[in-house]
Each structure stands twice: as C-alpha cells, then as structure tokens.
Amino acid sequence: MIEIKQLSKKYKGTDIFSVSDLDLCISEKDIFGLLGPNGAGKTTLISLLCSLIKPTSGSFVINGLTYKKNKNQLKQLIGIVPQEYALYPTLTAFENLMYFGSMYGLKGNKLKLKIKAALQTLGLSQFSNKKINTFSGGMKRRINLIASILHNPKVLFLDEPTVGVDVQSKNVIINYLKELNEKGTTIIYTSHHLNEAEAFCTKVAIIDHGRIITQGPPKSLISDQKNANNLEDVFLALTGHALRDHA
Numbered sequence: 001m002i003e004i005k006q007l008s009k010k011y012k013g014t015d016i017f018s019v020s021d022l023d024l025c026i027s028e029k030d031i032f033g034l035l036g037p038n039g040a041g042k043t044t045l046i047s048l049l050c051s052l053i054k055p056t057s058g059s060f061v062i063n064g065l066t067y068k069k070n071k072n073q074l075k076q077l078i079g080i081v082p083q084e085y086a087l088y089p090t091l092t093a094f095e096n097l098m099y100f101g102s103m104y105g106l107k108g109n110k111l112k113l114k115i116k117a118a119l120q121t122l123g124l125s126q127f128s129n130k131k132i133n134t135f136s137g138g139m140k141r142r143i144n145l146i147a148s149i150l151h152n153p154k155v156l157f158l159d160e161p162t163v164g165v166d167v168q169s170k171n172v173i174i175n176y177l178k179e180l181n182e183k184g185t186t187i188i189y190t191s192h193h194l195n196e197a198e199a200f201c202t203k204v205a206i207i208d209h210g211r212i213i214t215q216g217p218p219k220s221l222i223s224d225q226k227n228a229n230n231l232e233d234v235f236l237a238l239t240g241h242a243l244r245d246h247a
C-alpha cells in the first residue's frame with residue numbers, strides 16, 4: 001500500500017510547483033496508471049516516490065516504510081524502470097543484467113537463473129550474448145525492465161515503459177507486467193498511450209499542473225464523464241485541447 005500525503009515539489013530556480021499538495025492511495029493489488037499531458041508532473045511524482053529527488057513538503061509511505069527511516073529496506077522493496085535506457089551499450093545483455101543484479105547484492109547461480117528465465121519470458125534468450133548497442137528500441141526497453149525486477153521488487157515504478165516500441169514488444173512487456181502483478185507486485189506506470197492504460201490499469205489518476213484532477217478505475221471514469229466513450233475522451237474533457245509546449 002502506498003499512501004501519499006500533501007506531497008509537493010518545486011525545483012530549484014523555478015517558481016511553479018511541479019507536484020502540488022498531492023494526496024493519493026495505491027493498493028497493493030493495483031496496476032496504477034499516472035496519466036497527464038506533457039509537463040503535468042508524472043515523472044516528478046515517480047522520481048519523488050523512488051526517492052531520486054526530495055520533496056519540498058509532504059510525505060509518503062510505501063508498505064509501511066519511509067525513505068528517512070528505512071532507506072535500505074525501501075531500496076530493496078522497489079524497482080525502477082526509468083524513461084531513459086540505463087544500460088551499458090558496449091556490454092552484452094547478460095553482462096548488463098549481471099551488473100544490475102549485483103547492485104542489489106544478488107550473485108552466482110541464483111542470479112544467472114533469474115536472468116535466463118526473464119530473458120526467456122521476454123523473448124530475448126538468443127540475444128543474451130549480444131551487445132546492447134546492436135539492440136532495437138523494443139529490445140532495450142525489455143532489458144531495461146529485466147534490470148529492474150531481478151531483486152523481486154514488491155512495488156515496480158515504470159516511466160513510459162512502452163514508448164517507442166512496436167506492438168509486438170509492447171504486448172510482451174504488458175503481459176509480463178500483468179504476470180508480475182498477479183504474483184503480487186504493485187505496478188505504477190506513466191504513459192501517454194490511453195488505450196493501453198484503459199485496458200491495462202485497474203486504476204488511473206489523471207494529473208495536470210501537478211495535481212490530480214480525477215482518479216478511479218478507467219471504466220468508472222468513462223461512465224461518469226458525459227459523452228465519453230473511452231479514456232481519451234475523459235482525458236481531453238478534463239485537460240482540454242490546448243498544446244502544452246514550453247521551453
């Protein structure tokens with residue numbers, strides 16, 4: 001269970017809050033989607049929850065643990081799949097995964113077997129000894145995902161895990177995440193693919209200007225919104241059609 005209370009973040013040198021007084025509860029069984037236009041605050045919220053950045057104010061608890069009191073336990077409890085590839089291009093897939101596993105204190109046969117099983121499930125067994133710089137975007141996304149789950153996290157945060165991948169890779173990734181969730185991992189993910197989120201998530205929150213403007217199961221949000229046939233209709237009705245370009 002994740003409980004977020006009055007969480008706010010204002011980056012140094014800026015005068016706006018990227019996350020503003022945000023309250024949210026995510027249950028252990030959820031596949032929770034954080035949706036919102038560009039610049040809404042999704043990555044900032046995930047970065048706060050992964051303790052990659054510090055809140056300006058407010059707090060959160062993940063499965064009873066807080067970063068201040070339980071830093072090491074929390075690190076073992078969560079997995080992070082960042083938006084950017086966090087892989088070493090000149091190492092092979094297997095070497096990369098051995099390295100990431102060792103960062104969590106894993107080693108030996110146990111780690112090797114875990115890597116082999118994940119590579120198999122994600123369709124990458126035959127590329128195990130190929131260098132990452134020869135991989136397609138979809139293959140790198142799948143390796144990025146494996147790197148984050150080797151320590152069996154109870155809570156997995158993913159920032160746009162299906163961006164830039166083909167339909168085949170996307171299906172493999174989504175099915176794998178569903179499997180992890182069925183085995184007891186809470187999934188929290190950001191995406192701009194609203195059809196995907198509608199089918200995949202048990203709950204979503206639509207975020208804009210650092211605040212949650214609505215949340216709930218996709219079907220409830222659709223039925224509650226006048227003239228909405230899908231999550232995209234809800235999203236546009238609540239966030240508007242204006243472009244969010246800024247520099």
Ligand SMILES: Nc1ncnc2c1ncn2[C@@H]1O[C@H](COP(=O)(O)OP(=O)(O)OP(=O)(O)O)[C@@H](O)[C@H]1O
Pocket residue numbers: 011012014018036037038039040041042043044045
């Ligand atoms: N390191 C930073 N320093 C200053 N401002 C930042 C920083 N990172 C993000 N921001 C600002 O915080 C706001 C929220 O950004 P964030 O990346 O969290 O949004 P997002 O919803 O993830 O967007 P996207 O969908 O484009 O990834 C934006 O206005 C952004 O410009």
